[in-house]
Amino acid sequence: MDRRAVVIFSTSSCCMCHTVTQLFRELGVNATVVELDEDPRGKEMEKALARLMGRSTGVPAVFIGGRLAGSTDKVMSLHLSGNLVPLLRNAGALWV
Numbered sequence: 001m002d003r004r005a006v007v008i009f010s011t012s013s014c015c016m017c018h019t020v021t022q023l024f025r026e027l028g029v030n031a032t033v034v035e036l037d038e039d040p041r042g043k044e045m046e047k048a049l050a051r052l053m054g055r056s057t058g059v060p061a062v063f064i065g066g067r068l069a070g071s072t073d074k075v076m077s078l079h080l081s082g083n084l085v086p087l088l089r090n091a092g093a094l095w096v
Contacts, residue, residue, distance in 0.1 A: 005093035006031035009049055009061040012038065016072045017060040023079065029093045065091030 004030040006024055010017035024031045035040030036059060049058030052084040053071060060090050062069045064087055069075055 004032055005029075005065060005090065007063045009036055009045065009059055009063075010035045011036050011042075011046075011059050014059050015051065019071045020060045020062060020075050022073065027085065027088065027094065029088055031093075051081040062090065064093065 005034065008017070008021055008024070008027050008031050009019060010033050021031065021033055034045075036046050037070070039045065046058035049055060050063040052058075053061060055071065060071055060076050069078065069087070075084065078087065085094065
């Protein structure tokens with residue numbers, strides 16, 4: 001499995017970031033988590049992510065297979081509709 005198949009931009013104090021990260025762990029995905037509040041350029045990256053997603057905050061921002069999947073609401077929608085696991089398989093994040 002490729003750790004870069006799923007990248008989550010997060011902040012350590014964000015409960016939604018924790019929730020989405022936990023979902024991927026429970027699915028067996030070993031995601032790369034980038035804690036923006038621990039990065040010197042984190043504020044700059046969060047602003048860019050917020051612009052990209054058209055939101056007031058840039059976290060969580062989930063990328064699957066190099067493409068923006070979205071924030072918690074989009075990821076949960078994908079999961080509940082049964083579309084998240086196939087997306088993860090196609091990205092090389094899951095083998096089963």
